[in-house]
Amino acid sequence: MTAPDAHDAAMGREHARTVRRVSELETLVQQLCADVHTIARRVGGAAEPEAKQVPGSWLLADDPVGAAAQLGELVEWLYRVYLRYQGTWLPTCWLWHADAVEELWWLRCAHADAYDPDRGSWQRAADWHDRQRPGVVRRLTKEIGSCELSLHLPGARRAVPPTPVPLAPAAAQIAASWIDSGRHAPAPVPTPDQLAAAERHDHDQYRSQR
Template identity: 45%
Template sequence: MSAPPHPESPEPGAPSPRVLAGLAHEVDVLLRRVDGLDPLTGRVDRLEEMAVRMADTVKSLVGRKQKLPAPSWLLAPTEPADVAGLLDELTVWLGAVFLRYPDGASVLPECWLWHPDVVEELLWLAHAWLAAYQGPDASVSVAGDWHDRQRPGVVARVRKSAGSCSIERHQTRPGWSAPAGAPVPVPGLEHAAAIAEWWARSREQSPPEPAPAAAGPIGGALR
């Protein structure tokens, strides 16, 4: 009859106490290393949260305006202050961007405010520029499309629609003659308030006549 196994003797096929002790030591070392990573893991999590919040903030700030459709001059509101705001933003952009291009400066007549289709073209072109350079989807390719296709297309249509027009063609007052003087950087800007009032309140009626004192000698005016 065989003797019972010694209590300290390992079961057949089981690891020896020395192996178990080695494994326990390795596990302890690994646990200590993982515990040491906790502060770093926390910092990474906080950075990720900050990045998400910053991205959401930037997107909301930029997209608050740029995600909206381009305003329409042809369907502009009837409140004079709103219409004046559209013209104010547009004229600022014209002076800062559009008129920097020689073909843009040469094609825009002083009477452009009397041409609703021209104002409509310039409004959407301005917002296309904003989307290409400052919007949430701004990119080199979108900016390239603005330069290669959108801006030249608007210039060509403005030239065809009003490129040969002049302020005196909208003037019907007898005896009118235009005073001499250099044109303003944005042509016809002095008429913006009158045009805004007309377009807001009575765009279905004839536009107001340009005041003689505000008109310039551009386009073959009488001297």
């Protein structure tokens, strides 16, 4: 082989390596573009699901317009999903039970997360079917399964305000004692007024549950 032939062969090999490197680089760039697109879709799309699906506790709702929208979404989901399952039913007064609304709302949000295109998984879906949904059905059946709308009329068994927090005024005293003692001393001895308040609370609770 003459010198020019050797030179041409070397140039050919170098050209082949260059072509191969360019091809590999194009593949890498395409993969990076796909990864960036996926990340952008997840980050950019996070705002909308959060606005629609964040649990936003019903018990802490303070915006009438937002609360109405929240209940509207829940009613639609109950019809489309929850009530499709055997054994899932709701008494006519379910909206009058704030704890029931709270249970159903988080169950709806858990369902949305389980089937979310980006965050969802079959494991989450299985957990929703095997544990979360049956748990809510069981609790609602126990707590409001025997209730009806007429029981929420004035004077009826269910027409009672939320249970007050027992001895709430003592919170500051307990907090001061807890911190001042370095979290080691026993709690303060109950005062006569606190004992009387506790007795009234227990009596009222007993009457409301009869």
